[in-house]
Amino acid sequence: xxxxxxxxxxxxxxxxxxxxxxxxxxxxxxxxxxxxxxxxxxxxxxxxxxxxxxxxxxxxxxxxxxxxxxxxxxxxxxxxxxxxxxxxxxxxxxxxxxxxxxxxxxxxxxxxxxxxxxxxxxxxxxxxxxxxxxxxxxxxx
Amino acid sequence: xxxxxxxxxxxxxxxxxxxxxxxxxxxxxxxxxxxxxxxxxxxxxxxxxxxxxxxxxxxxxxxxxxxxxxxxxxxxxxxxxxxxxxxxxxxxxxxxxxxxxxxxxxxxxxxxxxxxxxxxxxxxxx
Numbered sequence: 001x002x003x004x005x006x007x008x009x010x011x012x013x014x015x016x017x018x019x020x021x022x023x024x025x026x027x028x029x030x031x032x033x034x035x036x037x038x039x040x041x042x043x044x045x046x047x048x049x050x051x052x053x054x055x056x057x058x059x060x061x062x063x064x065x066x067x068x069x070x071x072x073x074x075x076x077x078x079x080x081x082x083x084x085x086x087x088x089x090x091x092x093x094x095x096x097x098x099x100x101x102x103x104x105x106x107x108x109x110x111x112x113x114x115x116x117x118x119x120x121x122x123x124x125x126x127x128x129x130x131x132x133x134x135x136x137x138x139x140x141x
Numbered sequence: 142x143x144x145x146x147x148x149x150x151x152x153x154x155x156x157x158x159x160x161x162x163x164x165x166x167x168x169x170x171x172x173x174x175x176x177x178x179x180x181x182x183x184x185x186x187x188x189x190x191x192x193x194x195x196x197x198x199x200x201x202x203x204x205x206x207x208x209x210x211x212x213x214x215x216x217x218x219x220x221x222x223x224x225x226x227x228x229x230x231x232x233x234x235x236x237x238x239x240x241x242x243x244x245x246x247x248x249x250x251x252x253x254x255x256x257x258x259x260x261x262x263x264x265x266x267x
Contacts, residue, residue: 067198067215105230108199108218109164117165122200122216131203131211132182134234136242138206 006031063119069095070121081125092121142224146260147176155255155262159241160222161186163194164230170194170222173241177253177262181244184221188237191217202234221247226266 018028018040028040041049073095074081081090081097091099091111098115101107108122123129146153155177163169171193173186183202198215205211214234221228223243228250254263 063197071201104200104232105218108232109230112165117197119197120199129203131205133180134182134185134204134242134244135180135207136178137181137185137204137236137238138208 006034066119067121070119074121074123078125082127085125087125089122089124092123093118142265143261143263146257146262148260150176153260156240157224157264159243161190161194161241162220162222162227163196164218164220166194174239175241175243177248177264178242179245179248179253181242182246184231184233184244184247185214185238185242186217186219186233186235187239187241188235189239190241191235196235198235200232202232204234223247223251224264224266226250 029036030038030040070092074090074092077092077097085097085100088100088102089104089107090097091107093111093115098120099107099111101110104122104124108120111120111122112118144155144157147156150156156174157177158172159175161171161173171190173190175184183204196217196219198217200216201213202216203211203213214236216232216234218230218232220230221233228247231246250266252263252265252267256262
């Protein structure tokens with residue numbers, strides 16, 4: 001269970017007595033004006049968190065690379081797709097066309113059922129796909 | 142259901158909390174604050190929400206911002222829960238921003254009444 005310590009602005013310096021037994025009960029939460037601001041956890045737990053965060057970042061980067069490969073494959077295949085599937089959505093998986101449909105959501109969900117939840121690239125086969133408007137958003141490039 | 146405008150905006154703006162559900166993993170969800178934006182053609186999800194539940198991008202869409210500039214944004218299919226109503230899976234774009242934007246693709250499922258005079262709004266499922 002977490003232990004809570006309140007920090008008061010009038011104190012010039014803070015003095016905390018923390019030992020392993022305290023932290024073994026759960027994180028030590030420091031509050032300021034009633035709001036939790038800091039959590040102290042055992043260093044082993046923090047290192048585990050850091051390792052998890054790095055693993056998560058690597059997974060994300062791997063997903064982005066896979067997505068880019070599928071996108072590049074779509075661009076390579078586009079001349080042929082315009083002849084065969086103009087006006088329809090195609091799903092590219094493993095750099096090949098996996099499925100085609102006029103309904104994008106149905107297509108995406110069907111491909112996930114077939115290949116598992118993984119990066120795929122689904123795009124409308126048109127020379128110039130439609131552009132939607134987000135007038136309250138500042139687009140930065 | 143009646144909500145108050147968020148006074149954190151100047152002037153105050155209609156904002157509510159929605160739940161983003163992973164399209165293939167039941168129970169995997171995240172809550173995000175969303176600004177109602179009937180001017181937007183499509184709903185925008187914050188990148189942090191997409192990462193929080195491990196959403197994969199499944200395509201991209203060209204969108205034009207208010208300054209006329211266009212950019213390709215990643216798309217993903219998710220299920221959105223708004224005022225307790227589970228909408229069908231839909232395509233949303235993802236951007237690095239703190240609030241979601243609920244565009245007309247979502248708002249058109251509801252009756253939305255803005256009462257700016259009293260800084261409140263009503264959203265209900267017909």
